[in-house]
Amino acid sequence: MAMVTDSTARDFTSTAVSFRHVAVPLSQRVAQVAAIAASEADGVDRDSRFPHAAIEAAREQGLLGAQIPVEFGGEGATIHDITEMCYALGRACASTAMIVAMHQTKVACLVRHGRGSAWHERLMRRIADEQLLIASSTTEGNNGGNIRASAAAIEVTTDAVSLVRDATVISYGAQADGVMTIARRANDAAASDQVLVVFTKEDYTLRPTLGWETLGMRGTCSRGFELKANGLAAQVFAEPYDRIHAQTMTPVAHLSWSSAWAGIAAASVERAQAFIRKAARGAGGQLPPGAAHYNAAKRSLIKLRALISSNLDTYVAAEFDERALSALDFQSAINLLKVEASELAVETVMSAMRACGLSGYRNDGDFTVGRHLRDVLSAPLMINNDRILANIGTASLMAAVPATLRG
Template sequence: MAEKYAEQADTAAEFPVTVLEELRSSGLLGLLVPAEYGGLGGTLDDLLDVGIALGRVDLSAAMIFAMHCQQVACVIDHAAAPLAQELLPEAAAGRMYLASVTTEASKGGHLLTASARLEADTDASGQLRVDRFAPIVTGGAYADGFLISMQAPGARSPGEVSLVFARRSQLDITASGDWDPLGMRASHSVALRLTGRVPDHQVLGEHGAFRAVALRTLGPLAHLTWAACWLGAAAGALSRVVQMLRDSAKSKDSATKSELLLARLSRARQRLDTVHALLRHTADVYTAASTGDGDVSLPRNQLLINALKITASEECLRAVEDLIDAVGLRHGYLKNSPTRLERTLRDLRSAPLNYSNDRLHQADGVLALLDQGVRFA
């Protein structure tokens, strides 16, 4: 389904509504939801497998799905019982597609601070006032609900951030600007202003405790699922190139006789195997650290999770660049090539920018100073 509509959605920069409907009806929006709430009870490995599979045919659709699942994981891990019991059955039934609202014009994509503040009504109604502008909200125009980061009521610093859920029906939503990017065109990540009131029980975790949500769940799941989607996109590109080359292998002037081409294919495959190994290792470490007496926030764990994001975003892009060099102008650069390398390159160019690698390296420098013994996860 995603492959069928990918070209149209990319050309028009339109949200893949048909794919979202398939995700709803198939139950995949509830992949991570425990069976007790009607979900599929899927594991992290299941989520990564679906991300890779979707990424092979449409990276925008894969990222839309992955970001929704990140939000569902936050509800599972951090929502109090009343909110979890309200939301998780809806996600399992395909009625709750969740969008993430963490960007702000004043801070870019910096995750752990906020400028806009939640205001508590003074009439003892238990309501919180939301007034939030975000320059980028992936799929926000089509979401059923939002997880929104804002300064906690009475916050004394930008780092005292709360994560609050809001239904579409609880908000007035205004979209602004056009969405006409180089790649990831079907993600429809437009700017939104969200205003409205929500009850206080729709805060996930404690007020001001978003940092714990981000370090334990949102950040690691983002980097793991994004890496899976990027890996899928690059693996799909390599698969299409190999298929094209095998189809032409019987020709006497077949490109498969070129030693340079074979070396470039080898390099691309090496990059993808490296990312895949790092992805699976990081998933195992995260699963162990997020259960029992583990601690995801340990510097060695955070360094590994950040290294996965940085490595996957760079190596998957470089693998596609290797493939373009390998097959040349006709099959590597033209839009109508069956390899679809041109679209994959445009989409993957966003990967190092999607929570900037430069920002992660700065954070990792601090974390490296905290781990004098250089202990590996």
């Protein structure tokens, strides 16, 4: 693996990159990327292609490395910044938003659990400097999305690590600069005894095994691959995956995904609003029949945003409290966030389509909501809601029912 050995030069480069980006507020840079993402969203969906222009814009604007701490060349963006980023991109292009959400989840794991490891700290610098895009490989074989059980195991020697994995889904795998994956700790380890390991592009090969011809989220290019990787033993995270999963992977993923889905929902409500306003103007101020469905869409969007905000505040308050993050109450809530947010997002977009009527159902015209509906229908299936509810059933029964409104 090629690495810069002059740490002084790298530090200087990191600082220059950081200053160049921070000169413009992150929100403004996100807005610029969102505008580009929106301009290619229809083509990305139609052709089932990766959103190259949007992701290149995200690189140019420093979005991919924004979460990296300042000391490693990033700008230390917070989880609030990341969720706002996902929401804004979701309003523009669902595939772009989901790619960024998955990337930022992996970066969050690296930032929180990679400190103290020279190899992972160098990778943080590379992400900040080069704006590397990191993919995720958590689904394999026949595990049906159960990411707390792995089939493939890593093989570790004193200096090296290797892995062969039947990855049924690696979103944007062919376009990524690296992949973060889970695996059993050893060949004789239990399926739940997992580690997290990250490989950069020079460490692995991907052999396509499954295509990605889907109803929506077509631009994520979530194809299946056989992943063969060889790297350094230092690339394996020291912390057990169960801790990373509870403290970072699940909370950040569910907050980021939900924000992206909320963005899709908001875009559909905006189109419904424009349709109702135009129809009312044409009818001398009389509201069309679809106005009731617009109101329903607006209400469910308000609930969706409030749900995300509440869980976001809870996570931020406990972000560095391992005991609080591992508590049954928090784990149940953050898993239920994914379930409730995905269902509310679908409900919102469906109401928006009914508000627009045939104009929303059409795939052309200013009021089409077809792409939004097809994209958001993936939300309840992305780590299936039924699986989540089954997995947290016992924990929900054990968790106390709140005795106060703010308790």
